[in-house]
Amino acid sequence: MNYDFREIEAKWQKIWADKQTFKAENHSDKPKYYVLDMFPYPSGAGLHVGHPLGYIASDIYARYKRHKGFNVLHPMGYDSFGLPAEQYAIQTGQHPADTTKVNIEGGVDKEGNKIEGYRKQLDRMGFSFDWSREVRTSDPKYYKWTQWVFIQLFNSWYNKDTDKAEPIESLISIFEKEGNVSTNAVCDEDTPIFSQADWKNYSDTEKQRLLLKYRLTYLADTEVNWCPALGTVLANDEIVNGVSERGGHPVIRKKMTQWSMRITAYAQRLLDGLDKVDWPQPLKDSQTNWIGRSEGAEVEFSIKGSAHKIAVFTTRPDTIFGVSFMTLAPEHDLVSQITTPEQKAEVEAYVEATAKRSERDRMADVKTISGAFTGAYAEHPFTKEPIPVWIGDYVLAGYGTGAVMSVPCGDQRDYDFAKHFNIPIPNIFEGIDISKEAFSDKATTVITNSDFLNGLNYKVATSKAIAELEKLGQGKGKINYRLRDAVFSRQRYWGEPFPVYYVNGMPQMIDEKHLPIKLPEVEKYLPTETGEPPLGNATVWAWDVKKNGVVSNDLIDHKTVFPLELNTMPGWAGSSQYFNRYMDPHNEDAIYSPEAINYWQDVDLYIGGSEHATGHLLYSRFWQKFLFDKGVAPKDEFAKKLINQGMITGTSAFVYKLLYEITQTYEHYDKKEVVDFHTEIINRNPIFVSQSIRNRLVDPDNLDDFQNLTPEIQEVLDEIKEKVIEKFPRTKVIRVDLDLRKNFAIPLHVDVGFVNASDELDEKAFKNWREEYSEAVLVAGEDGTFKVSREVEKMSKSKYNVVSPDAICEEYGADSLRLYEMFLGPLEQSKPWNTAGITGAHGFLKKLWKLYFEESGIKVTDEAPSAESLKTLHKTIKKVEEDIENFSFNTSVSTFMICVNELTAQKCSSRSILEPLAILVSPYAPHIAEELWEQLGHNESIATVPFPKFEQKYLVESSKEYPISFNGKMRFKLELPMDLSKEEIEAEVMAHEKTQAQLQGRTPKKVIVVPGKIVNIVG
RNA sequence: GCUCGAGUGGUGGAAUUGGUAGACACGUUGGACUUAAAAUCCAAUGGACAUUAGUCCGUACGGGUUCAAGUCCCGUCUCGAGUACCA
DSSP: OOOOOHHHHHHHHHHHHHHHOOOOOOOSSSSSEEEEEEEOOOOTTTOOOHHHHHHHHHHHHHHHHHHTTTTEEEEOBBOOHHHHHHHHHHHHHHHHHHHHHHHHHHHETOOOOEEOHHHHHHHHOOOOOGGGGGTTSSSSHHHHHHHHHHHHTTTTTETTTTTTEEEEHHHHHHHHHHTTTOOOOOTTTTTOOOOOOHHHSSHHHHHHHHTTTTEEEEEEEEEEEETOOOOOOOOGGEEEEETTTTTTTOOOOEEEEEEOOGGGGGGGHHHHHHGBEEEEEEEHHHHHHHHOOOEEEEEEEEEEEESSSSEEESOOGGGGGGGOOOEOOTOOTTTTHHOOGGGGGHHHHHHHHHSSOOOHHHHSSSSSSOOOOEEEEEEEEETOEEEEEEETTOOOOOTTSEEEETTTTTTTHHHHHHHHOOOOOOBBBOOOOSSSOOOOOOOBBBOOGGGTTOOBHHHHHHHHHHHHHHHTTTTEEEEEEEEOOOEEOBOOSSOOSSSSEEETEEEOOGGGOOOOOOHHHHHOOOOOOSSSOOOGSSSEEETTTTTTEEEGGGGGOOOSSBOOOOOOOOOOTTSHHHHHHTTTTOSSSSSSSSHHHHHOOOOOOEEEGGGGGTHHHHHHHHHHHHHHHHSSOSOSEEEEEEEEEOOEEEEEEEEEEOOEEEEEEOOTOOOHHHHHHHHHHHHHEEEEEEOOOOOHHTTTEEEEEEOOOOOOHHHHHHHHHHHHHHHSSOSSSSEEEEEOSSSSSSEEOOGGGGBBBBBBBOOOHHHHHHHTTTOEEEEOOOOOOOEEEEEEEEEOOGGGGGOOOHHHHHHTTTHHHHHHHHHHOOSSOOOOOOOOGGGHHHHHHHHHHHEEEEEEEEEOOOOOOHHHHHHHHHHHHHHHHHHTTTTHHHHHHHHHHHHHHHHHHTTTTTHHHHHHHHHHHHSSSSSHHHHHHHHHTOOSSSGGSOOOOOOOGGGGOOOEEEEEEEEEEEEEEEETTTTTHHHHHHHHHHHHHHHHHTTTTTOSSSEEEEEEEEEEEEO
């Protein structure tokens, strides 16, 4: 009987689906275990071999936990709102819902391309997902609850006294009793102070406007990152190096009315919570940096001849006597108000110039120092000296107060600015030379020239300065965070609509019981002509408060029918709670039942990519903490343990195209005919050379450098010349030469499917690939083979280096793929894909199969196992169990290989060894394990069979082969009984002839004996 | 620039609290079987010298601790990831 993986895998995938083998119950006597993968965005390109890496690891763990007696929740779903589907809709007019459905369920797209569909691809790899719990973020039944969370956030404020979110009603009742004078709440910077009487007198609209300054999600005019190419705003985490993460388009600053999430209220708790979770340190670090807590002081400077005050944030209040100027961000509100008439023109020109520059431009030349003097002077709080106030774009509007007290001697940026504009640089550091650069080492700071701070170190001076500022009422200690509130509006179609309508310009929440508010149909997915978001194209998009339903825009009368919000929610809205929704995914009355979440609690193991560090994983923690405050979630951190799987990169293949030119004299022939023929020859006969030829032609370190022409190439050029001569026999002079003007050996990606494990190109496949290559000339190397060169790059369609899991499953089977992906190396490490090695994993499965079967059928017997086989089995159990617990999946694959190699050598056919072995293998290679289990005579699935128990007694050794070292170098091995004492071992070793040979008569200075380990002889 | 991580054969990678460096697999070479190929099986495979024994060198580089260092400490270099005028 042969190992027919195609039949076996199809058979078991069907049985698992039919019998719902992996359905998880919300009630169980077993302990719970929740294993989660980051759900994918279903793109039209489908999965490549890099995607399943994390899924395979989590599946192994989930299966292992079932063997260990846990009730395992292992769900999967789709993050199905998103930009690519919308861009595709704009191009083709197809509804994103339709294309998304095809991408998930399979089918044919409008261009006639067959799409396999994510679901089929996933099923093929034998994952033990509970598909009955699938969620899709774009499903109204799902986004109903995304909208619900939004409403809860809107109806909450953050009470700093209790340090949690509370219902907005409690804030209103405080305002009614005492105004906001003593309210300790997180709110907008510009929130005015009002009394109980003020509150009473405010109009309804005014009250709503004020409440927006406290709500955890709020509508406000904010400086946003506007991406004109995408036609939408972006959050900070969606911008990489000043351009959009998706597409790499430029981003500019713009003031817009947008929904924001008051995530800053949770800044400290988001930091503190990191200590409670077992997440990778780099990920924690990047969240910590992103939140960016810094301790310091807020200091107020009054402005001479003005009632305005400038507030600055500084981490170095100890250097306050070193202030020689102040700098405001060009966008700072005070700029226009304090600028003197003489400086007005210069300042305005500067402000305008900076506004025009994109974020990227500003980042690109951080070295260019620019700024303008406002003409205004602030007053030093202690010396009362005047301090010139400048503006400069090195001060960011979005951080701190958007203004700094500039201490050039202690801060390099201030120093550079001062040097550039000839501003004095007073030195306040004892014994430090500041003629070349600023001094910022806190540890060795001793303050001088600073009145009451003289002689103090950083720490003491800081607290003293803060205390003195407090006495003056001009400052206080403050903790500042880099984290900004997150913009939550997107000017896009394919996202969750807000459950919001507008009365008198004030947002109103639609009552929960009318959710979901479904996306309206639109004709076009582009912004409207008036620049409104795509939902502005909808004709039925108004809210009728009488009917409680969406009605035609024609009916808007601002009395009972009002306009609905035109923005949609950002990509991370749907992913911020999906892990909880899986616990009770079909609940229509609540986001999930208390029973479900109290049973499942939180995610025990979460696996996904590290690129979500400051996006999804921060927002999800924020929402979780909010729902925890609301009493909806029992845990304030949603995932106990998180692992970032590494990326699988592609191994691109290249051939080199040689450029050449044909020259000839024109006698007897028409010039045009000649030139056309040359062009045709060059187009029809492109020359490609293999790597070795390229390396002889070109200096590999300098690709423009021609070295020498090889005979092979000369031959090819001569052949082409022959063709030209044939066509124009009477021509006197014909030359065919390489075009050496520039990089003449151009590397071109070729499909990795045309290349075998030895990097040899399938020339036929290559020529058939493209019409223009059909008569290509391929110049092989000296050994007669045409070899491509290879380079590791990100897997992508455009680089022709994508390897699909379907092809691997077809050729080697899912079990081989699973084993091989794990075998590649540690889970967290990124590594290049190389199909060649998969034969090793596949060969292992064949060898495993052969332990159970011979030609005629199963060969497993009830014979008692040998001591050797028992030892092999138990050391495998021990190692595999340790490996899985440590997520070291690559080493357990090796362990299996060793085990099977040993059992084969031992000719083991004993049931009491081979049954447990099938269970051990089953998390990794579940199909073959199920088949073996059934063939061994079992009727139930192997999935929940208890994991074999390790027994130390089988590993007890009676002797040990000691490595005998001389001065730390192992020279020979000596088999000795385990029960010898140190002295006995030493005596045995010293008496050995090889020891004497090594010593050559010398007397050892020292003999180190570690029983059971090693013997080292020194001297 | 800052923060974090990593450097081991031709390749992917092993190596538990410091204790036999290179497990396992790929690739390569030789051999068996076969008309042939595939598949399968056997052997060799870090480098150099010796080709029997053996010796020397080897975990990015330079030092150090130790009977013993891939592993611990100090310094340097390279690569990767994140972040970047954050006051």
